Amino acid sequence: MQINEPIIRSPDNAALTPHDVYLFKEGSHTRLYDKLGAHPRQMAGKPGVHFALWAPNAAAVSVMGEFNDWNKQSHALAPRTDDSGIWEGFIPGVPLGSAYKFHIVSRHHGYAVDKADPFAVWSQSPPETASRIWTLDYDWNDTEWMARRREANGLEAPLSIYEVHLGSWRRLPEEGNRFLSYREIAPQLAEHVRSLGFTHVELLPVMEHPFYGSWGYQTTGYFAPTARYGSPQDFMYLVDYLHQQGIGVILDWVPSHFPSDEHGLAYFDGTHLFEHADPRQGFHPEWNSAIFNYGRNEVRSFLLSSALFWLEKYHVDGLRVDAVASMLYLDYGRREGEWIPNRHGGRENLDAIQFLRKLNEAVYQDHPDTQTMAEESTAWPMVSRPTYVGGLGFGLKWNMGWMHDTLKYFQNDPIHRRYHQGQISFSIWYAFTENFLLPLSHDEVVHGKGALIGKMPGDEWQQFANLRLLYGYMWAHPGKKLLFMGGEFGQRREWQHEESLEWHVLQYPLHDSLQRWIGDLNHQYRTHPALHAVDFNPEGFAWVDFQDWENSVLAFLRQGKNPDDVVLIVCNFTPVPRNNYRIGVPQGGLWEELLNSDAAIYGGSNIGNLGRIEAAPVATQDYFHSLSLTLPPLGIIYLKPVPAA
CATH class of the missing domain: 3.20.20.80 (Glycosidases)
Structure with a gap:
């Protein structure tokens, strides 16, 4: 397709306003994608595309593409007169989907090059490298998500x-x-x-x-x-x-x-x-x-x-x-x-x-x-x-x-x-210095x-x-x-x-x-606020025991905003089951085993605590109550107190 119409230059209809140029040169413009690049529009009553490119050290800039048989001279852009370094112009009749590039002749060393549009919203599929004329019209159907995503993306969310x-x-x-x-x-x-x-x-x-x-x-x-x-x-x-x-x-x-x-x-x-x-x-x-x-x-x-x-x-x-x-x-x-x-x-x-x-x-x-x-x-x-x-x-x-x-x-x-x-417990000592994500x-x-x-x-x-x-x-x-x-x-x-x-x-x-x-990890993580609501504050975590290096066992509590919202985590990093292993807990009564990585449904040996265990009034690790647990081999268990009836 060959378009022979010349570029229309009309400052009154230019996409960039003086305020845009001011913000651009100040380094604070956050919506340049609406101003620079290629934008289908109408000008002088004709449909076409407005092109704008920042190339302050160019001697000449032209648009070449499928619409003009990749002619590097036929459609030259004009520099703005505001010292912005931006070249622009409107080409009538350029169809949607057309591939294009900018041909730039530099003021330095006679250098000339064909560049893709830095602001293109679509490109040819690699290894082709040209940009495409396109719009971003789309009817979104995510209104419900957008209305509640503040909660879903928040720091207290899972x-x-x-x-x-x-x-x-x-x-x-x-x-x-x-x-x-x-x-x-x-x-x-x-x-x-x-x-x-x-x-x-x-x-x-x-x-x-x-x-x-x-x-x-x-x-x-x-x-x-x-x-x-x-x-x-x-x-x-x-x-x-x-x-x-x-x-x-x-x-x-x-x-x-x-x-x-x-x-x-x-x-x-x-x-x-x-x-x-x-x-x-x-x-x-x-x-x-x-x-x-x-x-x-x-x-x-x-x-x-x-x-x-x-x-x-x-x-x-x-x-x-x-x-x-x-x-x-x-x-x-x-x-x-x-x-x-x-x-x-x-x-x-x-x-x-x-x-x-x-x-x-x-x-x-x-x-x-x-x-x-x-x-x-x-x-x-x-x-x-x-x-x-x-x-x-x-x-x-x-x-x-x-x-x-x-x-x-x-x-x-x-x-x-x-x-x-110390290698497995050290991270807690700095865990609350930043809002961390574990990757x-x-x-x-x-x-x-x-x-x-x-x-x-x-x-x-x-x-x-x-x-x-x-x-x-x-x-x-x-x-x-x-x-x-x-x-x-x-x-x-x-x-x-x-x-x-x-x-x-x-x-x-x-x-x-x-x-x-x-x-199942994700289900429990999302269900219990103790596991996600206070991630970035030491109040959401408490060691029960990090010093049992001889048995390679770690035990700690995760705490939600509600004092009753607590989950006990016990890890056994060896393949040796630990029977009658006593762990201090903050309250008596029944504790439910939420998760056990050694359960048969996960491919484990099914060693555990039969789903529930009662805390005894035996003081251990600075707590007045404790659990006598069976720790599965190379396993981790999550336990939560059962609310009183």
Whole structure:
């Protein structure tokens, strides 16, 4: 299709107002997606598309695409006269769905390049790299969810998150191993998540990315869901469907770095526009990618707009911000002499700190019923504390210390665990310094690390008993929960992004029973406020005994806001059953065994306490009453006092 009509330039009908330009240059514009990019509209009585692009160092910018046979000269944009660096123009007759790019001729070195639209809402399916003209019209059906999601996403709510990579959750080997579309996966994923009682799904980055093997973490389309699985409306359908089933949706979002693909953001207008020019600041040695220049106001506006875009246009319930530590430290992943100190001589990235605070303020101002979550792997203080007290302002922080210590402890042969008791109990000493989320994520089952079940010592029975114990301990520990797909049924193989999960193993009893254990954990976790309502305050936790290292036993209480709402947790980290093991409790009467990981229905040996046990007036561990328990091998039990009749 050839469109020969010239571009219409009409400042009176321009999409960008002077106020927009002011906010953009100030670094505080959070709705640039409505202003820059390609927007179908009418101008001078003609339907067409308004294009706007930030390229301040360009000598010329034109639009090329299917509508003009990819002619680089026929449809030139004009620079605005307000020193914004924005080029714009209206092309009549451009049809919806047309592929296009911007042809940029730089003022420097005669450099010319064809770039995808940084604000495109849809792209060609990789390996093609052009953007597409599209709108985001959609009739949402999640009114009920949106009305109550403040409660569902709140810090006092039970958050049990199922982490998913859409392209490998389930594939169709009978159809060439193809992955499912957004619409195909929606009912299957919702049914699986609902049946297991997870409250939320977290999706590895769905933003457009050229290299599938990056899992989405090398983003080029900060406003476009990947076309691999369908259209923007198809992705909206997935979010909408999950919401209708009472399931929240969290997206991984990557403002820390971006790839150097020619059609992307790197060296955009013949200069380092989005990234720092100096590789000591603008190049990430670990990921071979570019680092955003957070000190540039227009770049901050771009990233803020991307974050708000997914919350606004796609109704998502939260953003998990990737690799925050790499943003905070100027020397992250670098050796001496490979980084530039800040103006005070320190290693902190002051511009990134300012950006992260502004990001969280903008999110919670406009969408206070959502959450931001930081993947931050260091001891940076107050990551999840408000900005007005000096924090970064995130709602939650991934507890990487808990994850590393816990997995390392479980990898010990049980006979040696007595020498590592502090490894499993240490996390409580800092558990309330942040609003922590406990992650067993995709990062723990890739790059030769093996699957979770493979990390567990012993024979097959012991491996599954250990994994049930690990999950039971995780669900009882203060903090919200996250588990990567496949972990719920004990996938044996390390995660492979080009293959489906090992769903076939569910035919084997131990795998099927493990999945039942996850479902029952989530049910009890959601049912009893003691297990989730006071996650971030020491009043929600009390040690009963953390010093019995000789038997490798831990016992603690979880407490809700109501004094009567209490759950006792006892862990036996050895394969030796403990009979008549006395544990102090805060009250007498009957105690009900809510969960026992050694029950036969979970693949265990069925050693336990027959469902109920009565507390005797025998003082133990600073309590006036105690229980004489049978502790199952490599097992965990949850007990709750039975209300008096």
